Amino acid sequence: MKRVNILYDGLQYSVGEADVEAIRSAIERAYESGTADWITVNFGEGRPQPAQLLVGPGIPISIVPIPPDDPLPGEEEEAASAEEGDPGNGSEEFVG
Numbered sequence: 001m002k003r004v005n006i007l008y009d010g011l012q013y014s015v016g017e018a019d020v021e022a023i024r025s026a027i028e029r030a031y032e033s034g035t036a037d038w039i040t041v042n043f044g045e046g047r048p049q050p051a052q053l054l055v056g057p058g059i060p061i062s063i064v065p066i067p068p069d070d071p072l073p074g075e076e077e078e079a080a081s082a083e084e085g086d087p088g089n090g091s092e093e094f095v096g
Contacts, residue, residue: 002068006041008053008061013041016048020065027063030056 004018015023023039030037036056042048055061 003066005064005066006053006061007064011043013043013051013053014048015041018065020063023063027055027061 003014003016004020004023006013006015006023026037026039034057036054036059038052039055041051041053043051053061
């Protein structure tokens with residue numbers, strides 16, 4: 001996994017090269033035990049800063065796995081439009 005984004009209290013955090021199941025298990029253990037626990041994540045862009053998130057019953061949290069081969073937003077549209085209208089692909093006839 002490229003990384004896992006974690007949405008917590010309206011902010012986005014991440015864990016690079018993460019094991020989604022390990023993160024999910026840590027969160028589930030806190031919920032099942034009924035006591036809060038801390039997980040370590042990164043906050044920020046460029047040079048992420050380590051952060052601790054408190055997880056447990058009544059604390060909403062979302063896990064968003066980001067696979068390594070996902071294109072960035074807008075890349076799929078650019079690739080599709082380039083394939084459709086690219087004059088260098090030999091699909092158009094030159095009239096001169």
